[in-house]
Amino acid sequence: MKKQAVKARIESAIRRFASASSSRAYALVPQSLTSGKLYEAHVLSIVIEQLSTQESFQITLVNSRFIPLKSSPGPINRSYPHFQLRRGRNLVAELWTDVKFTSLSYDQRGPSRPIQRGDYHELDIVVTDSGVSGRPRHSQIWLGVECKNTGYTKGLLKEILGIRRELSLLQSPKPTHFTRWPRSQVPAEPASCLMVFSTDVGVAQYSSPGEVFGIDFQHEQI
Amino acid sequence: MTNEDYREILQSTRQMLRQAGLGGVDERIMSDMRGSEGAFWDLMYYLKHLTEEVTLGSDVQLGNVLRRVRRHVRTESGEAVEGVRVTVSGEDRQRYDVEHIDFTPNPELGEIAQEFRALIDELNEDHQRNSNQ
Numbered sequence: 001m002k003k004q005a006v007k008a009r010i011e012s013a014i015r016r017f018a019s020a021s022s023s024r025a026y027a028l029v030p031q032s033l034t035s036g037k038l039y040e041a042h043v044l045s046i047v048i049e050q051l052s053t054q055e056s057f058q059i060t061l062v063n064s065r066f067i068p069l070k071s072s073p074g075p076i077n078r079s080y081p082h083f084q085l086r087r088g089r090n091l092v093a094e095l096w097t098d099v100k101f102t103s104l105s106y107d108q109r110g111p112s113r114p115i116q117r118g119d120y121h122e123l124d125i126v127v128t129d130s131g132v133s134g135r136p137r138h139s140q141i142w143l144g145v146e147c148k149n150t151g152y153t154k155g156l157l158k159e160i161l162g163i164r165r166e167l168s169l170l171q172s173p174k175p176t177h178f179t180r181w182p183r184s185q186v187p188a189e190p191a192s193c194l195m196v197f198s199t200d201v202g203v204a205q206y207s208s209p210g211e212v213f214g215i216d217f218q219h220e221q222i
Numbered sequence: 223m224t225n226e227d228y229r230e231i232l233q234s235t236r237q238m239l240r241q242a243g244l245g246g247v248d249e250r251i252m253s254d255m256r257g258s259e260g261a262f263w264d265l266m267y268y269l270k271h272l273t274e275e276v277t278l279g280s281d282v283q284l285g286n287v288l289r290r291v292r293r294h295v296r297t298e299s300g301e302a303v304e305g306v307r308v309t310v311s312g313e314d315r316q317r318y319d320v321e322h323i324d325f326t327p328n329p330e331l332g333e334i335a336q337e338f339r340a341l342i343d344e345l346n347e348d349h350q351r352n353s354n355q
Contacts, residue, residue, distance in 0.1 A: 013337045034323065037306070037323070045287040045291050049290045063298075064297075066304055069309070070311065072313075
C-alpha cells in the first residue's frame with residue numbers, strides 16, 4: 001500500500017463524514033415536541049448510565065432496537081419496547097418511558113372505585129417492579145424522573161411536589177431499592193426516588209423543598 | 223510502509239479531522255488512548271475508534287445519547303441500539319401524519335464506516351505481509 005493513497009482515502013471519508021447530517025423524518029412536527037423528546041432521550045441515557053455503573057444493573061432493551069419514547073403518556077403496554085434491569089440473572093425491575101401511574105390517594109380511597117382523571121399522573125421515566133402492566137400503582141415505582149427542557153418555574157415546582165405527595169407519605173428515611181444512585185434512603189413511604197432534570201441552571205433555586213420531601217433536582221444541559 | 227509512514231498518516235488524519243470541524247472527535251479518541259503501542263497499532267486504534275464515531279453520526283446530541291446507551295444496554299438480537307423512536311399518539315398521529323418519529327444517524331454514515339473498516343483490513347494485511355518478509 002502507498003502512503004499517499006491511504007491518506008487520500010482517509011481524507012475522502014472524513015470529508016463525507018463532516019458533510020453528512022443526521023437524518024430526521026419529522027419535518028412537519030413542531031420543534032417543541034422534537035427538542036423536548038431529544039432532551040428526554042438525553043436524560044434517559046444518563047439514567048441508564050448511572051443504573052449500569054453505580055448500581056451494576058445489566059440492562060437489556062426488549063421488543064425494539066430503538067430507544068422508546070412516546071409523544072403522549074399512557075399505561076404500560078407489555079408489547080411496547082422497554083428496558084429490563086437485571087441483578088445477576090434475576091430480572092428485578094423494568095424501565096419504561098412516558099407512563100401514567102395511579103396515585104396514593106386513589107389507593108387510599110379504595111381502588112375498586114371508578115378511576116377518574118385526577119387519580120393518575122405522568123412521569124417521563126419510571127423504574128418499576130418487573131411484570132407490571134396498565135397503570136403502575138404508586139407503590140410499584142422505584143424511581144420517577146421528570147425532564148424539563150424549559151425554564152424552571154414555581155408552577156413546575158408545585159407540580160413535582162404534587163407528584164411526590166401522590167407517590168409517598170413523608171416519613172423518617174427509609175431504604176430505597178438502590179444502593180447508591182440516585183440515593184440509598186429517602187424520607188418517604190413507599191420509598192420511591194424522585195428526580196427532576198432541567199436545562200435551566202435556575203432549577204437550583206427551587207431545590208430546598210426537595211431536601212425535606214426527597215426530590216433530587218439536577219441541572220443538566222444538553 | 224514504515225513506522226514513519228504510519229505516524230505521518232495518523233498525524234495527517236488528526237489534522238484533517240480538526241480542519242473539518244471535528245476536533246471534538248479527535249479529542250475524544252485521543253483522551254481514551256492509553257500510551258503508545260507502536261506507530262502501526264496507534265494508527266489502528268485511532269481508525270477503529272474513528273469508525274465507531276462515524277456510526278454515531280455528526281449530530282453531537284444524538285451521538286452522545288447513542289454512545290452512552292450502546293455502552294450500557296444490550297438488545298435481544300445483540301446488535302447495537304439504532305436510534306431513538308418517538309411513538310406518536312392517536313391525536314398527534316392525525317395532526318402530523320406520522321406514526322413515529324425516528325432520530326437516527328444518517329445511513330450514509332454506515333457506508334463511510336464501512337470504508338474505514340475496509341481500509342483497516344487492508345492496512346492489517348499489508349502490515350502482516352511486511353512483518354513476514
